[in-house]
Amino acid sequence: MLEVKEVKLIRDERNILNSLTASFEKGRVYAILGNNGVGKSTLSYVLMGLESHNDYKGKILLDGEEIDTLSVSDRAKKGISLSWQEPARFKGLTVKEYLTLGGKLRLSREELDETLSIVGLNNEYLDRLVDESLSGGERKRVELASIMLVNPRVTILDEPDSGIDIMSMEMIERVLERLRDKGSVVIIITHREEIARMADEAYLLCGGRMIASGEPEEIVSFYRKLCDTCQHINEPITEGGLAND
Amino acid sequence: MIESSYEREFTAIAKEYEKSGGNVSDFLRKDIVSIIVSGNKVIGRNTVEGVHVRAKELDNGVEIWLDIEDDVVIENPIHLCTGYLKPEGTQEVLIHNRLGSRARAKFISHCVFPSGVNFTHSMVADTDVGENAEMFYEDTHMHSKDGGVTVRATYNTVVRKGGRFQNMFYLTKTRVGKLFVKMNVNLEKNSTAHIESKVYEREDDYLEIDEELHLNGEGSSGIAKTTVFATDRSKAKIINKAYGNAPYSRGHIECNEIIKGDSVEVGTMPELYVKNEKAELTHEASIGRVNVKQMETLMSKGLSEEEATDMIVKGLLR
Numbered sequence: 001m002l003e004v005k006e007v008k009l010i011r012d013e014r015n016i017l018n019s020l021t022a023s024f025e026k027g028r029v030y031a032i033l034g035n036n037g038v039g040k041s042t043l044s045y046v047l048m049g050l051e052s053h054n055d056y057k058g059k060i061l062l063d064g065e066e067i068d069t070l071s072v073s074d075r076a077k078k079g080i081s082l083s084w085q086e087p088a089r090f091k092g093l094t095v096k097e098y099l100t101l102g103g104k105l106r107l108s109r110e111e112l113d114e115t116l117s118i119v120g121l122n123n124e125y126l127d128r129l130v131d132e133s134l135s136g137g138e139r140k141r142v143e144l145a146s147i148m149l150v151n152p153r154v155t156i157l158d159e160p161d162s163g164i165d166i167m168s169m170e171m172i173e174r175v176l177e178r179l180r181d182k183g184s185v186v187i188i189i190t191h192r193e194e195i196a197r198m199a200d201e202a203y204l205l206c207g208g209r210m211i212a213s214g215e216p217e218e219i220v221s222f223y224r225k226l227c228d229t230c231q232h233i234n235e236p237i238t239e240g241g242l243a244n245d
Numbered sequence: 246m247i248e249s250s251y252e253r254e255f256t257a258i259a260k261e262y263e264k265s266g267g268n269v270s271d272f273l274r275k276d277i278v279s280i281i282v283s284g285n286k287v288i289g290r291n292t293v294e295g296v297h298v299r300a301k302e303l304d305n306g307v308e309i310w311l312d313i314e315d316d317v318v319i320e321n322p323i324h325l326c327t328g329y330l331k332p333e334g335t336q337e338v339l340i341h342n343r344l345g346s347r348a349r350a351k352f353i354s355h356c357v358f359p360s361g362v363n364f365t366h367s368m369v370a371d372t373d374v375g376e377n378a379e380m381f382y383e384d385t386h387m388h389s390k391d392g393g394v395t396v397r398a399t400y401n402t403v404v405r406k407g408g409r410f411q412n413m414f415y416l417t418k419t420r421v422g423k424l425f426v427k428m429n430v431n432l433e434k435n436s437t438a439h440i441e442s443k444v445y446e447r448e449d450d451y452l453e454i455d456e457e458l459h460l461n462g463e464g465s466s467g468i469a470k471t472t473v474f475a476t477d478r479s480k481a482k483i484i485n486k487a488y489g490n491a492p493y494s495r496g497h498i499e500c501n502e503i504i505k506g507d508s509v510e511v512g513t514m515p516e517l518y519v520k521n522e523k524a525e526l527t528h529e530a531s532i533g534r535v536n537v538k539q540m541e542t543l544m545s546k547g548l549s550e551e552e553a554t555d556m557i558v559k560g561l562l563r
Contacts, residue, residue, distance in 0.1 A: 048541075048545050050541055051537070051541070052537075071544075072541055072544040072545055073544045073547070073548065073549050073550060075545075076544060076545050076546060076547040076548075077547060080545075081545055081546060081547070082545045084542060084545075087542065088536070088538045088539045088542045090539060090557060090560050091560050091561050092559070092560030092561055092562070092563035093556065093557075093559075093560035097556070097560075101543065101546055101547065101548055101552075101556070102548075102552070102555070102556040102559070104547070104548065104552065146546060147546075150546050150547060
């Protein structure tokens, strides 16, 4: 359904994404596992088409259609959506306004309440402001609720557990379950093995390239073996490097 | 209560007042202090025990004295509505507010000038917030669509020892025309003030805001903030000043100007002056387009650039 073909992104003469290729099927949850600085968040920004990351080479196809020239809004209209690692804060906007996109999404009170309960928040949060008065963890939960309500065809979750305590892993599982039930392709960007294990399939990202893919448990053990002692942290691999080793 | 000979005028003003977010039925309640001005007439007024309202007609406006006795706490907001329904002319409004010691009151003021083509409104509000008194003043303006309104609004305030004062000015729902706002607050010992203006400019609107905090008393503190969303060919010049004249006084001034369009001209000038080494003043200022991350966050959920901008600005200007 979503295909990434030979995507390259260069910054300061470094290959941040280095001929990255991957494919993602409807109704399945994928983990992109990798250390800090290997290009995970960059990949999420490229998939979403952010203005600062739309100078990549290669192709991204959604249901066979090239979407490389589409803006963030146009990609979102096609059904791709991103839950941000560090969600922005908005002065003066309530959680309800944020979740309903200023009233654009026609959502019942029951839908809002139920979605908030999945992320462990009660409906009193609807009147709270999406500003500094929310903690990082609360803001992250609101972001996860927001992405569920948008009901995307392709959901990118950039580090869904960042800012959230370890006790909340069940909450993330509930979010994934909901997205899977709705038939969304879910792409989780993570460096946490526990999160990767929640996926149906996993990719191992290193130096801007997918160096392995398969069952999450297999990729996690590969990650432990290869990445714990990796000499390539924050350095892209070069031709003839680790890829396909 | 509404003067019977001005009922038609009241109906016309009430219509505009409701558009600006006001609740007209509040003007008919006997337990709410209210004053309604149209042109140079006070067409309705009501007061409650402990609040004294006096008004005088001027050639082209009105002068109002509002006095709240010591220890009086007004539960319901005091409603002020100033209107001018003709397309041309001038209106002068002079207001003298006095809150006695330990008194507490919230004022909701609406100025509605729906037809102004060549109209000037000048307002000077002199306010004295008594010792340990608390006053909240919210002023919302609604101007005509064609930008023919000029407003000169001056707020001079003294906040006595231990007093608290907040003044909010909003002009976000209609064209601005030409707007000149001056807020000048003098703070005595351990008093606090928060003054803030929020304006949305369209077409060739023009704006000047000058906010001053004079931290004269030991331990006094204040915040002066301005948020402007300037679009099209509009111009804005914002000056925020703070004077730290007393020990342990603290002041913060902040100006955020968000611009959209290549023909906008905006400027901001924060000025801090300290006369006491134990005073502490800070400032923040920014001019730029709408925050990209906020935009992309909303766009990644399916909003267009226009929709995302509107939503962000709506929040900022609240």
